[in-house]
Amino acid sequence: MPRIKKPLTVKELNALPDGRHAVGGVKGLTVEKRAGKITGYRLRYFKGGAERATTYVGTYTLGEVRKKAADDLALYESGTSPQEVRAAERQEQAEKKREAEKQAKNARITFLYCANEFISEYTQTVSRSTNKARHVALNKHLAPAIGAKPIDAVTVQDLAAALSPIWVSKPNAAQKAYTLAHQVFDYAIAKELTELRSNPADLRGPLGVLLKPLPQPPKQHYPALHFDFIRAFIKDLLKTPSASAHALFFAILTGSRNSEARLAEWKEFDLERGIWKIPESHQKTKDKNFERNRTKILSTQAIDFLKHLPKVGPLVFVKRQDAAANRPLSDMAMTEVIKALHEKKKERDGRGWIDPDSLNRQTGEKRRITAHGFRATFRSWVESGEWENYTKAQEAAEAVLLHEKRDNLGGAYRRYDHAAEQRRVIQAWADNCLEGIDLSDYSPWRREAR
Incomplete structure (x- = not known):
């Protein structure tokens, strides 16, 4: 020593x-x-x-x-050494530096940043209307309240405060804002943009305690045109030479959904037999536990219409500028056609193409007709008709609308496809829609007439 x-x-x-x-x-x-x-x-x-x-x-x-x-x-x-103490101090300083850098990074990763990343990444996988709704929900309801907060710092109380002002008064807007918030937190967790391991925007957790149950307003049917006016509408429609108008015309003649017509490909049709086999991917309804009839019978007018359309790619209805990319019409294409026709008619008669029985809940105004509403137009027309066999005509109409499902109970033994009745009903419908209309005056028939 x-x-x-x-x-x-x-x-x-x-x-x-x-x-x-x-x-x-x-x-x-x-x-x-x-x-x-x-x-x-x-x-x-x-x-x-x-x-x-x-x-x-x-x-x-x-x-x-x-x-x-x-x-x-x-x-x-004391049992240690200066070297050990200095090493511990260096480690502590390094940890403090890492923590400061982490906090600075987290401060940059705000809820708004994560939301924009989520919306941007999935822009191409959802419709234009869904993207628009997401931006509205973010910019109008979520960003002002929690947008600038680091994603890790957003609490259940913050979410409740952001949603409370619209939770009861604007349930539709509240539902969209809540859904987006839930998706953004799931995205941030999956992409490791946050240290959160559970989603705070979950109504099954504490958020549900802070918010009252979201009121569900009564469902409204799609506004539909009365069948008495179908010929007048089609005359207006046929004057619109566009792929979107053609798709709407075809959807009306066949009683089809928006997506079925927009996404239709030439390979789905057998024009000699007059049938259209729709793949499940083109339909709104995806059936897991049963089979559904997905074959439509075509009227002679629908077949003739298809034969007159130019084939510019796999898709039946496509803008020429989108043909090379095989890009289908947007889900708003038919709506835009109806909106334009409505505005023109409104200038003429002050009413436009409206459903007098369908009112906007907020304004009380009569609502403009929709593409989907033409299915109701067709079904109501069949319901009002006089048929040789009324019951079979109604069953055939349901088959035309592809409402029949073959489940394990009611549909297990019902294998008759009502093909003959479907053909009679859909042909009568086409004859009614085009009565008194010379198709040679309209596109695409006009090209052949010339």
């Missing part, structure tokens, strides 16, 4: 010869001199037969060296 020597003064240190000498005042502290100059100090300490040492090099004063040496000696005697 090093001896404790009487503390030397600075003058005494300077008078020492070259070599190593005890400084005194701190056990084991020595000074190293070469060429008459002090080159450094060393603290030596023995424990368990091994020597430990700490060197002090620099412009320290003698008092500063003794203070450091005394502190380090205390560390040795």
Whole structure:
């Protein structure tokens, strides 16, 4: 064990010869001199037969060296060492730096950032109307309240505060905003943009306690045109030479859904037999537990119409500029056609193409007809008709609309497809729609007539 020597003064240190000498005042502290100059100090300490040492090099004063040496000696005697303490300090500083960088990064990853990333990544997988609804929900209802907050800092209380103002008064808007918030948090968790492991925007959790059950307004049917006006509408429609108008005309003649007509491909049709086999992917209804009839019978007018259409790609209805990319019409294409026809008619008669029995709940105004509403037009026309066999005509109408499902109970033994009745009903419908209309005056028949 090093001896404790009487503390030397600075003058005494300077008078020492070259070599190593005890400084005194701190056990084991020595000074190293070469060429008459002090080159450094060393603290030596023995424990368990091994020597430990700490060197002090620099412009320290003698008092500063003794203070450091005394502190380090205390560390040795307590069972640790200056090296271990300094390593721990460096590690603590490194952790603080990492935590600061992490907090700075998290501050940049806000709810708005995550929402924009989610919407951008899935833009191509959803419809234009869905994208628009997401942007409205974000910018109008979510971003003002929680957009600037780091995604990790958004609490259940924050979400409740953002949704509460519209939760009861605007249930449709509230539902869209809630759905988007839920999707954004799921996205952030999946992409590791947050350390959250559970979604705070979940009504089955605490959020559901803070928000009252979302009111469900009574469902409204799609506005539909009365069948007495179908010929007048078709005359207006046929004057619109566009792929969207052609798709709407075909959907009306066949009683089809928007997606079935928009996504139709030439390979689905057997024009010689007058049938159209629609793949499940083109339909709104996806059936997991039963089969559904997906074959439509075509009227002679529908077949003739298809034969007159130019084939510019796999899709039946496509804008010429989109043909090379095989890009189908948007889900709003038919709506835009109806909207344009409605505005023109409104200029003429002040009413437009409306459903007088369908009112806007907020404004009380009569609603404009829809593409889907023409299915109701067809069904109502069949319902009002006089048929040789009324029951079979109604069953055939349901088959035309592809409402029949072959489940394990009611449909297990019903295998008659009403093909003959379907043909009679759909042909009568086409004859009714086009009665008194000379198709040679309209596109695409006009090209052949010329």
